[in-house]
Amino acid sequence: MNIYRKRAAQRIALVSVILAAIGSPVAWLVSRENAEEEIVSFAIEESRRPLAFLNEVEAPEVDKMRLAQDGANALAGGIFDIAEIYDARGKKLAEQSSPTGSRIESLLSHHERPAYRDAYYENKAIVFDGQERNAIRVFVPLFDNQRQLLGYFEGVRLIPKWQITQISSDASIVALMVAIASLLSGLTIYPVVAYLSRENERKTKEIFSSHISMMEALGRAIAKRDSDTGAHNYRVAWMSAKMGERIGLSGEPMQGLIIGSFLHDVGKIGIPDAILLKPGKHSDDEMHIMRTHVAHGEEIVHGAGWLPSVAAVVAAHHEKWNGEGYPRGLKGAGIPLEARIFAIVDVFDALCSKRPYKEPFSFEQAVDILKQGAGNHFDPELLDVFLEMAADIHATISTLNEEQIRSLLRESMTRHFVISQ
Numbered sequence: 080m081n082i083y084r085k086r087a088a089q090r091i092a093l094v095s096v097i098l099a100a101i102g103s104p105v106a107w108l109v110s111r112e113n114a115e116e117e118i119v120s121f122a123i124e125e126s127r128r129p130l131a132f133l134n135e136v137e138a139p140e141v142d143k144m145r146l147a148q149d150g151a152n153a154l155a156g157g158i159f160d161i162a163e164i165y166d167a168r169g170k171k172l173a174e175q176s177s178p179t180g181s182r183i184e185s186l187l188s189h190h191e192r193p194a195y196r197d198a199y200y201e202n203k204a205i206v207f208d209g210q211e212r213n214a215i216r217v218f219v220p221l222f223d224n225q226r227q228l229l230g231y232f233e234g235v236r237l238i239p240k241w242q243i244t245q246i247s248s249d250a251s252i253v254a255l256m257v258a259i260a261s262l263l264s265g266l267t268i269y270p271v272v273a274y275l276s277r278e279n280e281r282k283t284k285e286i287f288s289s290h291i292s293m294m295e296a297l298g299r300a301i302a303k304r305d306s307d308t309g310a311h312n313y314r315v316a317w318m319s320a321k322m323g324e325r326i327g328l329s330g331e332p333m334q335g336l337i338i339g340s341f342l343h344d345v346g347k348i349g350i351p352d353a354i355l356l357k358p359g360k361h362s363d364d365e366m367h368i369m370r371t372h373v374a375h376g377e378e379i380v381h382g383a384g385w386l387p388s389v390a391a392v393v394a395a396h397h398e399k400w401n402g403e404g405y406p407r408g409l410k411g412a413g414i415p416l417e418a419r420i421f422a423i424v425d426v427f428d429a430l431c432s433k434r435p436y437k438e439p440f441s442f443e444q445a446v447d448i449l450k451q452g453a454g455n456h457f458d459p460e461l462l463d464v465f466l467e468m469a470a471d472i473h474a475t476i477s478t479l480n481e482e483q484i485r486s487l488l489r490e491s492m493t494r495h496f497v498i499s500q
Contacts, residue, residue: 087272095265099258107254121158147172154234155180161235167228169193179237183207183214193231196220213238287496291489294338297345297379310481311428313488316341318424318472319417320491322465326420333495335388336417337488339380342389343396343421346376373397373406391415396422401455411458419458423449423465426456431473442473 147164151173154162160180164173169192176184186205201216219232298312319340323333347355350372354365361369376393395409395418402410414422430445440448446469453459476484 087276088269091265091269091272095262098264099261102257102261103254106257107250110250110253144172148175151175154232158236159234160237163233165193165231165233167230169231172230180235183235183237187214187216187235193218193220193233195231196228207237212240283496287492291492294341297342297348301344301347310484311432312341312344313481313484314428314432314476315343315421315424317476317484317488317491318428319421320488320495321468321472322420322424322461323417325464325468326461329495331386332388332417335386336392336420337492337495338386339389339392339396339417340421340424341488342376342380343393343425344372344376345379345393346372346374348379349375370397370405388415388417392417392421394418396425398422399456400458403455414458419461423457423462426452427465427469428476431477442470442477445473 151162152175155175160177198219216235221229323336398404398409398414430440433439
């Protein structure tokens with residue numbers, strides 16, 4: 080499985096599990112609360128019918144007391160265990176309890192004279208017969224058709240065990256359905272993400288191929304004019320990648336380092352043949368023109384839309400740690416990291432390679448010359464890193480031809496440009 084699709088699958092699975100883990104308890108609680116509210120709504124509705132006598136404004140007080148007691152008796156013998164009826168001033172007209180209500184009344188908190196305008200309820204956990212049970216207490220203001228307050232009804236219901244079991248069972252089913260829905264959503268989403276990942280991979284490979292094609296086309300153009308740069312470009316780009324990996328570079332900085340190292344001398348396309356191919360020493364004027372290849376290179380890579388770190392290598396690969404390089408005289412950490420890496424591998428490869436004007440130096444000679452440049456030409460810390468790798472790098476590239484080193488570079492670029500498999 081492609082690593083990005085694998086990561087996507089893992090993340091979708093994780094999110095689905097988290098949603099299930101969070102959603103299920105929430106769904107359980109909401110379902111349980113809704114069930115309780117349904118019980119309360121039913122209880123409130125049932126309480127209104129026996130108390131219709133309160134609408135009879137002209138009824139004698141004695142009759143109201145009797146009718147209130149009849150209503151309380153009916154309610155306490157039905158869905159409530161305790162029923163209390165009050166008039167509009169909060170005076171208690173009647174009270175009745177079932178046997179269960181009489182036993183739980185002492186477990187309930189007392190309250191002030193009723194004076195509320197909206198119905199509400201309380202759910203209190205109590206210990207009844209050695210078991211934890213729930214007692215729901217409802218508070219209901221009673222109004223006539225003109226919203227005039229007629230009185231109050233307060234009732235207590237001990238929820239039966241069977242109802243608690245039913246509520247918990249229904250809530251558990253809802254919670255399970257939410258968990259299953261969360262997991263199924265993840266399974267449904269994954270194919271879409273996998274498709275998008277494949278498309279992204281395909282486009283990434285297309286971009287990678289276009290980068291390679293453009294990079295190698297420019298490399299061939301340089302090599303046509305300066306035969307020393309062909310294999311050299313592949314070697315320094317591969318060595319830069321190895322060193323970048325050692326210090327932990329990745330992503331765009333690593334990509335820019337590789338491309339910038341390969342194209343470091345792309346600006347030589349703009350240098351006249353008489354100067355570029357001159358076998359002897361250049362005059363001061365010729366050297367001035369030769370150094371303009373850096374500016375030409377910057378223009379080329381900027382125009383091609385390469386990553387910023389590509390231009391950093393091309394623009395600063397002749398800068399020196401002590402500030403005596405060109406074209407800007409940058410110094411120390413003011414030189415981009417990618418250019419400081421490249422400067423070391425570029426000189427190392429030049430020393431170890433055969434050129435028309437010299438034979439290759441031995442590995443030991445090349446290392447000694449690099450050490451002499453520490454703190455002057457090269458970043459001393461980066462040089463120490465390179466010297467730890469130098470023997471292995473030299474052993475690898477010293478026996479390879481251009482095509483073989485090209486293959487090595489492609490392997491490095493595949494790791495850093497293309498989605499890993």
